Amino acid sequence: MVDFKIEAVVVPVSDVDRAKDFYTRIGFREDVDFSGPGGFRAVHLTRPGSGVTDAAPGSERGVHLIVDDVVTARAELAACGVDVSEVFHDAGGVFHHVGSTGRVPGLHSARQSYGSFASSADPDGNSFVLQEVTTRRPGQISHVVHRSAAELEQAPRDAALAHGGYEGKLGHNDPDWPSWYAVHMARAASLGS
CATH class of the missing domain: 3.10.180 (2,3-Dihydroxybiphenyl 1,2-Dioxygenase; domain 1)
Known part of the structure; x- marks a missing residue:
């Protein structure tokens, strides 16, 4: 459907x-x-x-x-x-x-x-x-698709690395890290990185 x-x-x-x-x-x-x-x-x-x-x-x-x-x-x-x-x-x-x-x-x-x-x-x-609507502008995605298990595995690894830098700037642990990860991973997928 x-x-x-x-x-x-x-x-x-x-x-x-x-x-x-x-x-x-x-x-x-x-x-x-x-x-x-x-x-x-x-x-x-x-x-x-x-x-x-x-x-x-x-x-x-x-x-x-x-x-x-x-x-x-x-x-x-x-x-x-x-x-x-x-x-x-x-x-x-x-x-x-x-x-x-x-x-x-x-x-x-x-x-x-x-x-x-x-x-x-x-x-x-x-x-x-x-x-x-077949093509959306960058940052406006309808769903995130990873082409392989390896690509899916790499996505949270990349997010963890980037989030570590973010927490370093904050100066403390980020209690809302799941939301930060989700936004980061969706943005990365929409930019094809």
């Missing part, structure tokens, strides 16, 4: 720069800031966690389900009886416009990461978009 991940909720704003400043101040990380023709702009910010809403049922219009393969994901939804659009991409860039404006049938011509979509809705009418 395809791994469907909710990673983006589109939030309508009146001033993109003001909203971007607000969300980055409260800890969101900037992933994408894309400007296209006609003043089109899409900013993608990420923060772990979730929340609740008092919005009316069926009013959600911005959930993005991130998938590795939008064609396979679309086929799985269709096989489950879900009414899902054909795969499309945007005429002007890597993100899609509201509704069907600027939609071009088929995959992005270069199959660019973040560039191919399909859309659907739940029974209440809440709409969602499948978005294909």
Whole structure:
């Protein structure tokens, strides 16, 4: 089964720069800031966690389900009886416009990461978009893969060596060393080191 991940909720704003400043101040990380023709702009910010809403049922219009393969994901939804659009991409860039404006049938011509979509809705009418993400920017990994047992064994050894230097700078033992190791090992894997 395809791994469907909710990673983006589109939030309508009146001033993109003001909203971007607000969300980055409260800890969101900037992933994408894309400007296209006609003043089109899409900013993608990420923060772990979730929340609740008092919005009316069926009013959600911005959930993005991130998938590795939008064609396979679309086929799985269709096989489950879900009414899902054909795969499309945007005429002007890597993100899609509201509704069907600027939609071009088929995959992005270069199959660019973040560039191919399909859309659907739940029974209440809440709409969602499948978005294909195949390559992430450095530091933004979806999972860590070690190609061999030797490589996996080496990862904590490298982390232990680096952590020893970190504790030397601290001047005391780090009681939160598992978290430090995890961040260090994930960063090293995302950089290919």
